[in-house]
Amino acid sequence: MSTPTPAPAPTAKDRPGQLRARVAQVLTDQAGTALTVTAISRILGRSAGAVGNAAQALVERGEADLAGASPRRFAANDRTATAASAVPGPAPVPPVAAPVPARPAAAGRPIPIRRPNGQDYHPRALAGMADVEVLRRLREASIAALLYGPPGTGKTSLIEAAFPDLLTVAGDGDTTVGDLIGEYTQTPDGGYEFVYGPLVVAMTEGRALLIDDATLISPKVLAALYPAMDGRRQITVKAHKGETITAADGFYPIAGHNPGVHGAILTEALSSRFAVQVQVGSDYDLAHALKIDSRAVRIARNLAARVESGEAGWAPQLRELIAFQKIAAVLGDQAAFANLVGVAPIEDRDLVAELVAKATGTPAEALRLGPRL
Secondary structure: OOOOOOOOOOOOOOOOOHHHHHHHHHHHHOOOOOEEHHHHHHHHOOOHHHHHHHHHHHHHOOOOEEEEEOOEEEEOOOOHHHHHOOOOOOOOOOOOOOOOOOOOOOOOOOOOEEOOOOOEEOOOEEOOEEHHHHHHHHHHOOOOEEEEOOOOOOHHHHHHHHOOOOEEEEOOOOOOHHHHHEEEEEOOOOOEEEEEOHHHHHHHHOOEEEEEOHHHOOHHHHOOOHHHHOOOOEEEEOOOOOEEEEOOOOOEEEEEEOOOOOOOOOOHHHHOOOOEEEEOOOOHHHHHHOOOOHHHHHHHHHHHHHHHHOOOOOOOOHHHHHHHHHHHHHHOHHHHHHHHHHHOOHHHHHHHHHHHHHHHOOOOOOOOOOOOO
């Protein structure tokens, strides 16, 4: 193994792409060896979360190889040295109205990103670049983001694609402070030990933390998160000897909000903690690219337009359209369209049935059991 060439000393905040080039330099120096995120972060003196994102970006650009998954290990390829030589200098001061340039992509568009469940995420445009790149830049700058939109539009998918080191809290009305910070758990020998929750783990390991359905969580519970998001970047674990936890570099809270879900309330206290708030809707063009029945996509677009105008309260999102195609493959188109009617809220069901009948030329109603065979 060769001795690593010292990477250029990082500034307090690297420019976008600068850390990626530094990671590429480390991989180039260690050509032939697969390095873990922890090993690279120790060499560079940067957080594992930030280094992991930079290394993953190199893989997505074809400038490094993913050599292992558990733990993730990265190795140089024939393009890594070129990426390493592109370390930018000091950031120039841009004109006041200068647009943010889009991230270049090898084939005109970013390649799909594999999520933990094995499915691919197809990046979408946001602020003149790929959405995953936007979230990664926000993390580097410690600017918290809130994604909002109907269920099934891809909020969680985007966040999982952007942050391979992600931890998730699935929020609901029963979420407690212990679910965030941790609590005592009984051990096999009858004793008790304190098990840290995802908030503490994310803070100590410098990882991204998704608070999914954050607006379903009681404001009193969410208050436990707020000190970690302000200038203090600390929380006190009262249940564990009053221990103080300080966030490591790379810790990044991000939240999801479904405005139309019963009980979801975006309080001023929560909203003010997230400087960037991004509306997420379904990408119906992607539905076409995924070869989902064009009639179903057309119905979804029609309903989405009616939701915008206030004529309807529901429209199928990408999740429902993917489910439609799977059902059609198993039970046939007629059953899939009938199910599309059935999954609609009762108040919108007649309208959905009407649109399905127009699109298919066949009367439609929700799936229901018939007489005994």
